[in-house]
Amino acid sequence: MTSITRLFDFPYYQQDKYISIPDALVTKQNGVWVKTSTEEYISKANAVSRALLRMGVKKDDKIAIISTNNRTEWNIMDIGVLQTGSQTIPIYPTISEDDYEYILNHSGAIYCFVSDIEVLRKINLIRNKIPNVLEVYSFNAIEGCKNWVELLKIGEDETNQYLVEEQKNKVQTEDLATIIYTSGTTGKPKGVMLSHRNIVSNVLNSAPRIPFEAGKSRALSFLPICHIFERMILYLYQYYGVSVYFGESIDKISDNIKEVKPTVITAVPRLLEKVYDKIYAKGTELTGIKKKLFFWAIDLGLRYEPYGANGVWYELQLKLARKLIFSKWKEGLGGNLDLMVSGSAALQTRLARVFAAAEIPVMEGYGLTETSPVISVNDMRNKGFKVGTVGKVIDGVSVKIAEDGEILCKGPNIMMGYYKDEKLTSEVIIDDYFHTGDIGEIDAEGFLRITDRKKEMFKTSGGKYIAPQLIENTMKQSRFIEQIMVIGDGQKMPAAFIQPNFDFVKEWAKIHKIEIGTTNEEITADPKVIARIQEEINRLNDKFGNWEKIKRFELTADIWSIEGGHLTPTLKLKRKIVMEKYIDLFHKIYN
Known part of the structure; x- marks a missing residue:
């Protein structure tokens, strides 16, 4: 079995453990879900690696990826780049041209891969201001732009595969894997340097908290892969042999959920709020006894406490509500969804309660880009779930609360630092502890609760x-x-x-x-x-x-x-x- 110490080990581990999953990565193209098996995923990643080496890419070169939607090509490029010892620079597609210019120049990216004509338009506007970028390739077919398929053709000849293996063997777990520029609420983006070890350790230490049925789960991925939360989750999916279907866009999530019928999705609280509001709005349109039953179930759900804490009579009512009302919520979300993982911002407790009551529990977690990202996460099993908290700290990571209430974190998941900014790095990593800037507390049972952002108070x-x-x-x-x-x-x-x-x-x-x-x-x-x-x-x-x-x-x-x-x-x-x-x-x- 492949041991996992570097990010590109994940697809090989998947291949070893689950043979070859036929729908390892799935993207909709021209209205059809196109499946890529584990074997094809690895084959194409190797072709990309061979092509990049033939194009002169060296260890520690930087390659940018900008995509408006999650897609199979993103993951193939990611592994293909990392195998050469170079690093990926994921960039949010929605940022301004000025930020594109800053990140591409600051990182020193030599190649840029874009998803579509809109992203290419932004790049072309600043093309003469990013002299280090040698060439731009697109995933979609765009007239006048080189296509990423050209790399697959350049890499068809396998005679230099031995060079790929040599490069892979040179990559150490402590080496830099990616620079993620945080969107930031003020000022210029900061380049967070994450090593292979940072992210690998986070995947492996988070894995026991996620109740996947290995090799039998299906995920719908729509949060941006350029954010460390979804990216880490994708490596986690590969570890567990989860089939990953990439949502077309946020606007089409409702349709995609019904088509894909996922068992798991990741979401941010704002999206969960919208899902709940949509369900609630439909309830208001009901009449008579159906409307009364709907709001009786909602009221019951808003009082939910896990592990039977509300007593036998409540649990009997909940069982009935699940049969009459909540089962229809589940049907509306594809029928198979039994887990949602939430991060990025605080989840309203009413949502945690009502979705858990509906047997679609939201496992809220906590972390930052600088922590790769997971620090803590809830888990329904073994009484590891508590409403209003972000769960217990994962294995391998230690947390302490400073005198002013700030959450300090230490572990293998803590970033290498901010790219080209030792001063800023020294301000947030003190005595090996990363200062999160969040205020929180740990209760007697070990659950972490976030009360606010230190800088926002x-x-x-x-x-x-x-x-x-x-x-x-x-x-x-x-x-x-x-x-x-x-x-x-x-x-x-x-x-x-x-x-x-x-x-x-x-x-x-x-x-x-x-x-x-x-x-x-x-x-x-x-x-x-x-x-x-x-x-x-x-x-x-x-x-x-x-x-x-x-x-x-x-x-x-x-x-x-x-x-x-x-x-x-x-x-x-x-x-x-x-x-x-x-x-x-x-x-x-x-x-």
Whole structure:
């Protein structure tokens, strides 16, 4: 059996343990799911390696991959590049041309592989500003652009395979594998250097927490592979012999889930919120006894506690709710889904409860790009799941809480450092402990709870600390609120910018026969809408101390988005930019 010490060992391990999985990697092309077996995956990766060596690629060269969607080619290129001793530079497709230029120049990438014409257009806009990039290849067939298939042709001749094997043997587990530029909420992206050992150890130490049936599970992958969370999960899938189907796009996830019928997906909380809101909206359309049963089941789900903690009578009711209501949720998600893994941001506890009640548990985990990424994760088995926490710390990793509450982490998963920035590295890795910038606590049972982002916490002028994420997550439980950012650093009270859920507001107005206008500008200016959202704020404010309550808010007509600059590619708020965009509203609130 292949021992796994470097990232390119994973497909070989899969081949050894599971012979050859016929649908190891599957991508939809022209409406048809095209399957790539483990054997073909390895064969093409080797062809890529042979081609790169013939093209003069050397150890420690950098090769960028930019793709708007997850696809088989990404994984083949990844392994093909790593086998030569060079490194992959995954780049988010949605960032600006300026960031493309910065990352390609900072990393020194010599080749760039893009998915489609839109990414190529961005690259072409800066082509004369990235002199180190020798050539650009595309995965899609694009006129005037070299295609990645040319590498497979160059690598057809296997006579230099021995050179590939020599290069593989030279790669040590401590060697750099990839540089991931964090999207960042402010400033220029930071290049996080992760070694083979960083990611391999994280996969192997996380593996016991994920209840896969080895060789028999099917995943739908749609979170960006350029983010370490999904990328690490893909290596984990290979380790467990999971068939991986790549979603076409976020917009088509609902259709893809029904087609693929996955047993597992990874998601970020915002997507789970949308799934829940869609289910809830369908429930409101029911009538009579069906509607009563739906909301009875929802109420039951929102009170869920694992391991029978609510008692026998609750469990009997839950069994009935699962049969009558929750089973239909599962059908709507393909019928086979029995696990969702969530990361990147805090999950609302109501979602953790209601999906677990529906027998589609969300295993929330915690980590950062700098930690490869998993630090802790929940596990339904052996009482390893606790609502409102990010689970217990994985094996091989140690966590301690600093005097100010900051979470410090130590282990083989901690990054090598920030590329070309020793000063910044020394500021976050002190005495072998990585300072996460998150505030948290570990309870008596060993569960880690995140309370806020250290850098995002602020004080009011009265000296009271405010943890904005906690308040924002609570406020987003309202179906009227799509996005919210709590403000008030140095001010007398907390306030908020709010982007309403325009679709739901229109639905509410239609049901109640209220005229509110048709444009977003008209809706956000309507006194009836403002008053109704004020009701929601008042209701949810009751969960907080007086100093934490949202005293004032302003609505924005913009849809907060990645493209608009409001959100990072992992859907986190870019607080500095949001503040800059709505500085007039800020002055309106506090003047």
